[in-house]
Amino acid sequence: MLYPTPIAKLIDSFSKLPGIGIKTATRLAFYTIGMSDEDVNEFAKNLLSAKRDLTYCSICGNLTDDDPCSICQDETRDSSVILVVEESKDVSAMEKIQEYRGKYHVLHGLISPMNGVSPDDINLKTLITRLMDGEVTEVIIATSATADGEATSMYISRVLKPAGIKVTRLARGLAVGSDIEYADEVTLLRAIENRTEL
Amino acid sequence: MLYPTPIAKLIDSFSKLPGIGIKTATRLAFYTIGMSDEDVNEFAKNLLSAKRDLTYCSICGNLTDDDPCSICQDETRDSSVILVVEESKDVSAMEKIQEYRGKYHVLHGLISPMNGVSPDDINLKTLITRLMDGEVTEVIIATSATADGEATSMYISRVLKPAGIKVTRLARGLAVGSDIEYADEVTLLRAIENRTEL
Numbered sequence: 001m002l003y004p005t006p007i008a009k010l011i012d013s014f015s016k017l018p019g020i021g022i023k024t025a026t027r028l029a030f031y032t033i034g035m036s037d038e039d040v041n042e043f044a045k046n047l048l049s050a051k052r053d054l055t056y057c058s059i060c061g062n063l064t065d066d067d068p069c070s071i072c073q074d075e076t077r078d079s080s081v082i083l084v085v086e087e088s089k090d091v092s093a094m095e096k097i098q099e100y101r102g103k104y105h106v107l108h109g110l111i112s113p114m115n116g117v118s119p120d121d122i123n124l125k126t127l128i129t130r131l132m133d134g135e136v137t138e139v140i141i142a143t144s145a146t147a148d149g150e151a152t153s154m155y156i157s158r159v160l161k162p163a164g165i166k167v168t169r170l171a172r173g174l175a176v177g178s179d180i181e182y183a184d185e186v187t188l189l190r191a192i193e194n195r196t197e198l
Numbered sequence: 199m200l201y202p203t204p205i206a207k208l209i210d211s212f213s214k215l216p217g218i219g220i221k222t223a224t225r226l227a228f229y230t231i232g233m234s235d236e237d238v239n240e241f242a243k244n245l246l247s248a249k250r251d252l253t254y255c256s257i258c259g260n261l262t263d264d265d266p267c268s269i270c271q272d273e274t275r276d277s278s279v280i281l282v283v284e285e286s287k288d289v290s291a292m293e294k295i296q297e298y299r300g301k302y303h304v305l306h307g308l309i310s311p312m313n314g315v316s317p318d319d320i321n322l323k324t325l326i327t328r329l330m331d332g333e334v335t336e337v338i339i340a341t342s343a344t345a346d347g348e349a350t351s352m353y354i355s356r357v358l359k360p361a362g363i364k365v366t367r368l369a370r371g372l373a374v375g376s377d378i379e380y381a382d383e384v385t386l387l388r389a390i391e392n393r394t395e396l
Contacts, residue, residue, distance in 0.1 A: 046211045
């Protein structure tokens with residue numbers, strides 16, 4: 001026995017987190033023991049509460065502590081546009097820029113034939129249900145610019161276009177602040193294709 | 199509000215840990231939500247238990263769930279040697295090599311005149327008390343090879359030597375597997391000074 005049981009167990013819990021190996025887990029566990037009682041109690045409470053009180057919005061699939069989520073409930077937002085993202089984190093990233101005022105739809109995954117993830121495995125059916133009443137005029141696809149993201153984007157676009165809904169996706173091009181010298185070929189190609197007039 | 203309150207609070211708790219910024223904290227919090235109920239409950243329980251059930255051994259100062267600690271209670275260990283370390287983690291590091299069979303003493307800090315840490319601020323008095331009965335014949339100082347570690351080591355040695363106790367410290371030299379080319383000058387100097395006959 002190298003560590004007393006309580007600390008060995010805590011190290012074990014920390015090391016289950018992604019990107020945290022046994023050395024970091026040990027450091028975190030010892031640090032935790034040195035924290036105030038209040039902070040540790042708060043930490044434990046927050047862990048349980050995050051797991052217990054959070055649910056997925058029945059409309060858009062976003063993580064929320066209130067169903068429907070605050071964005072779906074917000075009547076000042078534009079209900080004619082839906083922005084489709086992979087994860088709840090992406091909703092937060094979008095909200096941070098305080099520019100988009102429409103609604104969201106969270107897929108909880110991407111279609112990935114390589115990994116056996118089919119369109120039925122992600123939160124796609126409810127998106128189609130939401131488009132039924134004809135209120136939505138545009139669907140913006142904001143999946144990552146990866147192979148799976150592109151596949152998902154193509155699939156959604158093919159399903160929705162026949163219904164007469166405008167389907168757009170985020171622009172591809174040079175990331176702001178990036179150097180042409182280090183841009184990859186596909187990014188440069190997209191940047192030339194999608195060039196804009198000044 | 200970017201995140202629902204429960205997740206914002208959990209992100210806050212994670213970001214209080216050392217080396218974990220807001221981005222990593224967010225990643226960990228979202229990962230936690232995806233973990234099984236069982237794992238999260240276990241994590242919360244382990245946090246509380248580590249804080250509640252651990253105490254410091256009244257003899258050696260090591261972290262333990264049982265006072266005195268299992269090492270101090272172990273009568274098969276050599277009570278005539280005490281190895282002095284800075285933190286409980288160092289005891290575990292030593293135990294891992296399964297070579298040392300004496301007792302330990304944990305200082306919970308190092309003397310650091312620069313940071314205003316005096317000998318009275320660390321767990322040093324109890325070490326001197328432990329030496330009173332004359333059973334201990336050697337004190338091995340295993341503080342880090344840093345300025346504070348050296349200062350602490352010098353201080354302890356000056357206090358104990360007049361009492362006729364043999365005071366030693368860990369050897370300084372090349373770390374096994376290290377390259378002479380990249381060794382710093384002080385390490386090389388110590389390695390030459392402390393060279394051993396083959």
